[in-house]
Amino acid sequence: MHIHNLIIQLFLGKVSGPIPLEDWADIVRxxxxxxxxxxxxxxxxxxxxxxxxxxFVQHHLKNAELIAQKxxxxxxxxxxxxxxxxxxxxxxxxxxxxxxxxxxDNADVGRGRTYSDIDLLVDKQSLPQIERELCLHGFFxxxxxxxxxxxxxxxxxxxxxxxxxxxxxxxxxxxxLLPLMTGRAPDIQLFFSHTQQNSAGYTVFSPAAMLLxxxxxxxxxxxxxxxxxxxxxxxxIIEQYQNPDFWQELTALAIQTGFATELLLALRYNQKILFLxxxxxxxxxxxxxxxxxxxxxxxxxxxxxxxxxxxxxxASSGDSLADFLLLLRGHYLKMPFWLLLKHLGRKxxxxxxxxxxxxxxxxxxxxxxxxx
Amino acid sequence: xxxxxxxxxxxxxxxxxxxxxxxxxxxxxQIYGDLFSTTPGIPDYYLTLRSGxxxxxxxxxxxxxLADQQEPFKPIDINNGFALLEWGMNWCIATSEMRFVxxxxxxxxxxxxxxxxxxxxxxxKSTLTAWLAFNGWRLxxxxxxxxxxxxxxxxxxVRPICLKNQSIDLARNWFPQARFSTVxxxxxxxDVVHLSPPxxxxxxxxxxxxxxxxxxxxxxxxQPLEVTALNQAQAFMALAENAFNFSLAGSEGFHTIVQLVxxxxxxxxxxxxxxxxxxFLEQDVLPYAHP
Numbered sequence: 001m002h003i004h005n006l007i008i009q010l011f012l013g014k015v016s017g018p019i020p021l022e023d024w025a026d027i028v029r030x031x032x033x034x035x036x037x038x039x040x041x042x043x044x045x046x047x048x049x050x051x052x053x054x055x056f057v058q059h060h061l062k063n064a065e066l067i068a069q070k071x072x073x074x075x076x077x078x079x080x081x082x083x084x085x086x087x088x089x090x091x092x093x094x095x096x097x098x099x100x101x102x103x104x105d106n107a108d109v110g111r112g113r114t115y116s117d118i119d120l121l122v123d124k125q126s127l128p129q130i131e132r133e134l135c136l137h138g139f140f141x142x143x144x145x146x147x148x149x150x151x152x153x154x155x156x157x158x159x160x161x162x163x164x165x166x167x168x169x170x171x172x173x174x175x176x177l178l179p180l181m182t183g184r185a186p187d188i189q190l191f192f193s194h195t196q197q198n199s200a201g202y203t204v205f206s207p208a209a210m211l212l213x214x215x216x217x218x219x220x221x222x223x224x225x226x227x228x229x230x231x232x233x234x235x236x237i238i239e240q241y242q243n244p245d246f247w248q249e250l251t252a253l254a255i256q257t258g259f260a261t262e263l264l265l266a267l268r269y270n271q272k273i274l275f276l277x278x279x280x281x282x283x284x285x286x287x288x289x290x291x292x293x294x295x296x297x298x299x300x301x302x303x304x305x306x307x308x309x310x311x312x313x314x315a316s317s318g319d320s321l322a323d324f325l326l327l328l329r330g331h332y333l334k335m336p337f338w339l340l341l342k343h344l345g346r347k348x349x350x351x352x353x354x355x356x357x358x359x360x361x362x363x364x365x366x367x368x369x370x371x372x
Numbered sequence: 373x374x375x376x377x378x379x380x381x382x383x384x385x386x387x388x389x390x391x392x393x394x395x396x397x398x399x400x401x402q403i404y405g406d407l408f409s410t411t412p413g414i415p416d417y418y419l420t421l422r423s424g425x426x427x428x429x430x431x432x433x434x435x436x437x438l439a440d441q442q443e444p445f446k447p448i449d450i451n452n453g454f455a456l457l458e459w460g461m462n463w464c465i466a467t468s469e470m471r472f473v474x475x476x477x478x479x480x481x482x483x484x485x486x487x488x489x490x491x492x493x494x495x496x497k498s499t500l501t502a503w504l505a506f507n508g509w510r511l512x513x514x515x516x517x518x519x520x521x522x523x524x525x526x527x528x529x530v531r532p533i534c535l536k537n538q539s540i541d542l543a544r545n546w547f548p549q550a551r552f553s554t555v556x557x558x559x560x561x562x563d564v565v566h567l568s569p570p571x572x573x574x575x576x577x578x579x580x581x582x583x584x585x586x587x588x589x590x591x592x593x594x595q596p597l598e599v600t601a602l603n604q605a606q607a608f609m610a611l612a613e614n615a616f617n618f619s620l621a622g623s624e625g626f627h628t629i630v631q632l633v634x635x636x637x638x639x640x641x642x643x644x645x646x647x648x649x650x651x652f653l654e655q656d657v658l659p660y661a662h663p
Contacts, residue, residue, distance in 0.1 A: 025414045056414055066470035195414065303563050312441060313418075 001316055003027065007061040007309040010040055011046035011232060021054055028060045030311040037064035068112045075102045078118055079202055085133055090126035092192055093203060095119070096213065097172065100204040101233070109236040117161065117170035121188075124175035127358045131159060131173070138165045142166055145155065147346065155181035158274030177213055178220070182333070194253060207241035208249035215266035216259050218307075222330020228309040233264050235274050252286045260289035265299060269307050272300075302326050375420070379413045380404060383578045384518075387461065388395055388415035391453075393435055396421045399454035399553045403532045403568045406577050409440065417464045421457045423450060439464050448559070455556035455564050458534065465516060465529070466616045472518040473628045474616040478505045479512040479526050479583070486526055486581035487634075488517055488612035489589055493561065496591030496643075499539040502567055503646040506547050511573040511579060516616070520580070521624045524635055530577040532566035540565045584661030585637040586611060589649070597652060598642040607638035637661065 003026050009015050010027070019027070031037040032152060042063035044050050053061070079095060086093050095103050098115025122130055139162040144152070152160045157176035163169070178185045194209035211234060218230045238246075254263040264286040270276035291299060305322035375390035380400070389408070391397055400408045417439060424447055426436035428478045435453035437445050437460040444463055463580070466474060477490035491497040498514065505511040510526040519526055532553065535543050540563060544552065551568035579623040588610055602610070611629055637657055643649040 021414050029415075029418060029440065056416075060416070063468055063470045260433075 001308075001314065003030065003309065003314055004308050007040070007228070012274065013043060015049070021056060024054060024057050026314070027215070028057060030309050030314065032060070032064070033311050034226050034228045034309055036226070036232065036309070037061065038068035038114065039229070039232060040112075041065050042112040057326075062090050068114050071114050072102050072110070074169075075099050075118065076200075078167075079103055079200075081137075082118070085137055086120075086122065087132055088132060089129045090122040092121065092123050092195075094121040094192075094195060095202055095204050096121050097217070100210060103198055103202045104204050104210075105198045105251060107121060107237075108240045109233055117172050119172045119174060121174045121177075124188075124278065127159060127173070127175060133160055134171070134173075138167075139163065139169075139171055139289055140165060155179055155285075157185060177216060184258065184333070186259070190253070190257050193335070194249065204251065207237055208246050209253060211237045211250060211266075212254055212257075212259060212263060213239075216262050219262040219303075220330065220333055222327050224306045224326060227303075227307040231269060231273060231307045233268050235276055238270070238276060240276075245284050247279055251282055254286075255289075260286055261291065264289055265303070269303050272304065273307055279341045298325065302329065302369065375422070378408055378410060379415065381407045381409070381411070381413055382461075382531065384529065385416045385465070386413035387464075388413075388418045389421070389457075389527065390419070391421040391457075393421055393423055393450060393453045395451065395554065396435070396453040396457060399566075400457075402551055403454075403553055403566055405551075405568075405574075407574070407590045417468075419457065419460060419462075419464070421453050421460075426529060439560060440506065449557075450556070452559055454553055455534075455559055455566070457602060458532070458566060461531070465518075469518070470617060471521070473521055473625045475517040475611065476515065476614040476616055477517040479516050479517045479528075479581070480509040481512060481581040482509045482654065484581060485584045485661050486512060486584045487653060487657070488526070488583050488611075488632075490517075490586065490601075490611055490615075493536070495589055496539070497589055498533050498535050499542060499591070500589055500646050500649065502535065502539075502543050503546065504650060505533065505569045505573060506550070507647075507650060509650075510576055510581075511569040514544055519583075519628055521628045522631065523573075524632060525580045525630075526583055526646045527580050528573075530569065530573050530576045532568050534561075535565045535567055536563045543567055581635055583632060584651070585639070585657050586632065587653070587657075588640045590640065590642045591644070592642045593644055595644045597643055597645070597648045599652060600640045602638040602640055604633050604638070607633045607636075610620035610640075 003023065006015075006023060007027055007030060008369050019118055031305065037060065041050070041064055044061070050058070050061070064125065071205050079099065082125035083093065094100070096119035098113055098289060099118040101107055101113050104110060141160040141162055144160055149160065152158065157179045158172055158174040160171065162171040164171070176185045177191065190203070191209055191213070194206045195203050196206050197203050204210065214230070214233050214237065218224070218227075218234070224230070250263065251260070254260045267276070267278050267286070268281070271278055290296065301318070302322045302325050305316070306326060310319065375392055376397070378389045378397075378400070380389050382404075389400065391400075402486065408515070420436075420438040422436050422438070424436060433450040434447035435450045435456055436443060436447045437456045439460060445456065475488065475490055477488045478497055479486050479488055480501065481487070489497055489500065501511065503516055510524055511530055511533070514531055514533045516529060517526050518529050526548040540555070543550070543565075547567075550570075553566040556564040586607060608629060611633060615625065615629060617625065637660070639657075641649060
């Protein structure tokens with residue numbers, strides 16, 4: 001679609017002609033919703049296009065840049081605090097995803113990147129002490145119903161999300177990269193041997209492991225909200241860190257941990273959508289893990305929709321089918337069949353409730369909140 | 373369900389508005405007049421005010437506010453939809469507009485000289501704002517002062533004045549000809565009515581003004597006017613408390629607040645009679661200010 005192509009061209013710095021203001025309004029809207037406005041702003045500046053843009057665009061890019069900057073500073077503060085609190089309690093303390101992108105020294109993927117929570121990876125056996133320590137310092141779990149509690153405790157790869165009482169910081173503490181019940185959760189020790197420390201002493205994954213984690217996360221999701229942002233995360237990591245060692249480490253780790261297919265798919269859509277060059281030998285190495293042609297066509301249908309700079313106001317035909325198939329696939333991949341039935345049944349029941357009574361019927365606090 | 377697309381041209385921003393709630397649309401017309409129209413603009417924000425889904429349409433119907441795909445607030449009684457939209461617009465500006473230092477304050481100007489009135493709810497700020505706006509002052513802002521960083525300049529963001537509880541009847545008696553919205557009952561602020569400022573404020577809604585004084589008003593029943601000059605440290609602390617995006621704007625925000633305080637007369641004023649306060653401003657503050 002026209003607007004989608006314009007956005008991709010902007011990200012790649014390959015804009016052929018002047019863009020009408022009406023299109024810019026759509027572009028700003030889509031990128032803001034994709035949480036990608038600051039990132040594209042940074043790219044445009046790097047291409048030297050920043051000052052040539054209409055005032056309207058410069059205004060919104062600057063807003064986004066300032067908001068991202070604020071988050072960048074905030075995460076440095078939170079990381080310092082978390083490190084000092086938790087370091088003594090666990091052998092491994094890693095910052096993942098968005099926070100890691102910000103903390104990694106001079107990482108392009110961290111520029112203008114915003115996120116709603118800070119993700120940590122720690123040793124499973126140290127979770128009780130970590131939870132207690134965080135609680136003592138103002139991080140509390142949100143009110144969960146019994147079903148959700150059970151989900152987190154028994155089947156998940158993280159404890160229920162924590163929120164800081166006054167600062168509002170959201171914290172996700174993980175002990176693995178994928179829920180245990182999926183049967184796909186890797187031996188986390190394999191990942192622990194691919195880490196690095198930044199100049200301030202924070203531990204994050206090596207670029208290759210960071211990329212693989214990001215790819216796993218994206219390619220196994222049952223719901224993709226910011227597909228284009230997530231796709232560009234991968235693009236930026238590869239663009240900045242690729243060299244023969246990177247590709248070697250990446251493919252070896254992917255095969256060793258059982259995520260070669262996810263890596264193959266992540267690279268495929270970066271090639272297809274963002275024209276990312278991938279070395280021939282990498283493609284060859286991953287070839288045996290390629291899904292069959294029917295499966296591949298299905299996956300292409302889903303991801304060529306979901307990884308585009310999507311927005312409901314610019315929906316194309318097939319978008320909602322892609323959503324549905326993605327949901328089905330995500331659940332199918334992540335849950336044993338009996339559990340999937342149970343889980344979907346439960347979610348369907350909740351959906352029926354909210355369709356019938358309105359979306360706030362499931363919100364325990366809705367009434368109190370309105371009276372406040 | 374069909375949503376009419378309208379545009380709200382509120383300098384310096386343009387909002388695209390979609391609503392399926394009649395009462396919201398009529399209030400928009402009542403308050404904003406021609407500024408709420410089908411004349412397309414380049415929207416900065418995309419707002420939807422829609423009625424709830426499912427049984428909610430019939431049983432205690434609700435209004436939901438959406439800023440594009442985001443829903444920052446809980447649904448509210450459908451009759452209060454317009455107030456929800458007003459707060460939603462404030463939310464958009466406060467969370468997105470980082471190129472201004474935004475102070476939770478009313479701004480009114482006379483003879484090109486502006487006074488900033490930062491105040492917590494309950495201080496009578498909106499009543500004061502309404503009175504001044506209808507007595508020769510120009511309204512630039514009722515709730516959010518948009519200060520250009522590094523200057524004393526305030527950009528107008530003219531919006532209706534948000535009156536609460538007792539001040540509603542007071543304003544209706546004072547200005548029977550003025551344009552009021554319908555009452556939003558039992559909101560988290562109590563009963564709320566929005567009042568459209570006079571034509572002059574709307575007509576000059578792109579003309580910035582220089583702030584010459586910062587006045588922290590405090591309504592106290594049956595008290596004579598009491599004026600306390602604040603030193604710069606006191607004024608800074610009081611003003612910083614009311615700055616929305618103080619931390620976001622970072623050092624630029626800090627310096628802007630410092631510079632404002634340094635270049636302004638700063639007062640705390642306890643008053644019972646708004647006319648008396650206006651007289652003080654017009655005779656003892658503005659004439660000595662050089663913008």
